[in-house]
Amino acid sequence: MRLALAASAAVLALAAAASASAEEGMWTFDNFPIARANQTLGTTIDQAWLDKVRMSSVKFGGCSAGLVSGEALVMTNNHCVATCVANLSTPQVNYAETGFTPRTREEERRCPGASAEILTDISDVTERMQKAGEGLSGQAFTQARDAEAGRIESEGCAGDAKVRCQVVSLYRGGQFKLYTFRRYTDVRLAFAPEDRAATFGGDLDNFSFPRFAIDAAFIRLYEDGKPVETPVHFTWNAERPTEGEPVFVSGNPGATQRLLTQAQLSTVRDVVLPMDQLIASELRGRLIRFSEESEQNAFIAMDPIVGLENTYKRGRGRQAALIDAAFTGRLAEAETDFRQRVAADPALASSGDPWAALEAVQPIQRELYPAYSLLEGRAGGGSSLYGAAVTLVRAAQERAKPSAERLAEFADSRLPALEQRILAERPVYPALEQVQLEWWLSKTREWLTVDDPRVRGLLGQESPEALSARLVEGSTLGDPAARRALWEGGLPAIQASSDPLIQHVLRTDAAARTVRAEWEEKVQAPTDRASEQLAAARFAVYGDSVYPDATGTLRLTYGRIEGSDVPGQRWGAFTTFDGLWDRATAAAPFDVAPKLLAAKDRIDGDTVLNMALSTDTIGGSSGSPAINARGEIVGANFDSTVLSQRNAYGYDRAVNRSVIVTTGAVTTALRDVYGMDGLVQELGVRR
Structure with missing residues (x-):
């Protein structure tokens, strides 16, 4: 992170917001363009909708995630729990090969060193931070700013171990905000599929579409040995998605350099x-x-x-x-x-x-x-x-x-x-x-x-x-x-x-x-x-109608479900399980995971597996909840395309596509492949 910030620690003015693509921007939740989004998408979201999305969104390590039940069940990507899976595995019991499928809460296992956070408050501390560096230069300037940020964070959290405070620089020093997070340090793995199911296609398919990957997993937040009560959470929607449908993505994009000179x-x-x-x-x-x-x-x-x-x-x-x-x-x-x-x-x-x-x-x-x-x-x-x-x-x-x-x-x-x-x-x-x-x-x-x-x-x-x-x-x-x-x-x-x-x-x-x-x-x-x-x-x-660079903190972006029709990436918006069977061979990386292959006859082949969105995302957005206009979760971001990597420097709607694993695919995996009936019931899915 330090290298990424250092390499991009300068500013280039963006074109006026009016000339930017309507779907461009990784927006902070305290400056989200509600009217512009509604006009672009034909939606009617409001501040209450934003607040619920923010309180249902989770930062998990360097990834993103979303609360999906009242008992702190959280969906993210399988590759976001890969380190946890590796830490819990042994050569004799390798959960990456078998999947991690606990049948009871008691079998859910703690991820070593993991923590998860929910953003609860944003306050402006620009004046204090800018005043701290007045008249200073060189390392004295840097140290004064760092010291003031530490003081603000200590004051904001007041020694509460369940809270983390972070001073966030926005617009490369144009604004400073104090972000306050509710922090959970007991994070347990609740489900992970076989690695081959989540990474089908391997490095050859990475950063591409079509994709055929069930790159999803579940963790659960605990406190005092019990699951946390989370009355605010996303509602699970496993219905088949519709091309052209508006979708929002809430996550923690790591770092962009769009403001470079x-x-x-x-x-x-x-x-x-x-x-x-x-x-x-x-x-x-x-x-x-x-x-x-x-x-x-x-x-x-x-x-x-x-x-x-x-x-x-x-x-x-x-x-x-x-x-x-x-x-x-x-x-x-x-x-x-x-x-x-x-x-x-x-x-x-x-x-x-x-x-x-x-x-x-x-x-x-x-x-x-x-x-x-x-x-x-x-x-x-x-x-x-x-x-x-x-x-x-x-x-x-x-x-x-x-x-x-x-x-x-x-x-x-x-x-x-x-x-x-x-x-x-x-x-x-x-x-x-x-x-x-x-x-x-x-x-x-x-x-x-x-x-x-x-x-x-x-x-x-x-x-x-x-x-x-x-x-x-x-x-x-x-x-x-x-x-x-x-x-x-x-x-x-x-x-x-x-x-x-x-x-x-x-x-x-x-x-x-x-x-x-x-x-x-x-x-x-x-x-x-x-x-x-x-x-x-x-x-x-x-003015402030221009969004700041991504900083690894919570942002909201929006777009539509759609394919692509430019040289180098011409394809539709969806892939299905039938497409997976057609693409599969017996040789890695196109070998189907054993449990998934064994369930082939139980799976509706027309079920949408992955879909593409025109949303503005980047690394760190992995695991981000994809949400419809009703605030229901319809998938999780897990990839983008190679052409989308220019997104670090600027958004290009023609080529920018986020790749999503759908809730329909996840439901199919839980119910028809891995026998996770308890999670299916908790998600409110009716058979």
Whole structure:
């Protein structure tokens, strides 16, 4: 997330709302264009409808979800619970292969370290946040803003462990809102299908349509050992959808970069994406090779490989967008329009040139990005042991300071969530840890060069292979009790620890902190200052009728059920189970999951399996409830198309399609395939 925000921490004015597509926008719930949506779709939604949708929408890790019963049953995607499934599985009992189908509430199992949140309140804190940075520059500006956000969050939550508060920057510093969430830390898996049912087509079908995947799963929120009472929830509607029908999607899109300047887009195109793609592709190759060495390795690497393949293909789509002359030309025209409007206003024109300020940052960002990415953003290469070591060391060092002087993620308001994650009981696989750590060390040496003093400090006299083996083999951080002792023991326990990973981080983390400080001083701070200035100009020119970039927080978008008719994607709006049987072969990734195949004769082949929407979504929207105008849930977002990956930089209605698993398909799976009669009854489905 830090890398994504850093790479996109600048502003490009959008064209006036009137010239944008009517269905464009990932809108916040306190500024949703009700009249515009109703006019576009022919609906009659109102504020009460919005409030119910907001209170029924759930943030689950990096995904989205929706409440679907009064007993805290929540639907999301199967790929959103994949880590939970992997953590609960063993090579002997692999729920990814068999599905997780508990027949009673008592059999529902807790997802280690998982939490879920519902947005309960939004309040404006813009004045406080902007005042905190007045007259400051560089890292002093960044630290003052971070400290003020921590104070606001602490005041807002007042020490209530059941609530989480987050200061959210909107319009790249043009607004700041305090989001208050009701937080649940006992999240249990209630159903997951066989992985082959949810991922039919594998990487070949990923980011495409037609799709034939039952990518859905259910979790349940518990508190004090009992399911939470949730009287506000979506009503389940398993009726066959109708092409052209209006649909809304409520979720937590991760991050868009639609407000980037042309100068920043060139940095993303020329530096950020190429480096990220090259590095991800090599790790993917190493993990595939590792998985082919044994059945045990295949089990261990399954979840990380799926995530990497998703990341790599998404990046490929974004690279294609940034070399599409027609698409990037429209972005350039939007910037030109905004600059001309600002230049025509003497008051705005005299306030300085934020575009020039942002352009001046780009050479510095290009130079610093590799080191910042490798030593701070992706340190450890995904190794959970290394990540735990960094968190434990920094937490001990930072907690010794006043909250306002700490790194932002260690402020008092953020420690409870951090503590939950670091102490969660998850399986750790040393062989996988070594592959990830070895890869990171080798890539860091390759990109920063052997003679870089930071690389010499990181490796010493050892090779990446030898160092990673020694650190992983000798570490006890896979034991939750060991992590707890270090967390609770604080700095004395950390300094006295003989764990090789802890000692390694103690010796080398100063270099990573220096890289981070330089990034904040020379890139983040001047970018944020220019962003705030551009945001003020945007409000002066366009008002608040323009939506902000996505920030991983709750948004609402809308569109219609429809197919596509452009080069590269010509297809109808629906796929069916008959289409699945027709597409299936006996060979992966087009082999049908065993339980699903065994139920073929019980399934109505004309049942709609997946459908496409013109809604405006992006990564993080996975699991988002798809809702009709009556507020009923009709599906869950689980994918989009490769051409839709340009959505990071701008919405293009002609190609943008969200891919939805329908409630009809989920009902069929629960009832006719997996025998989940209890859930079917709870959803209110009549046979």
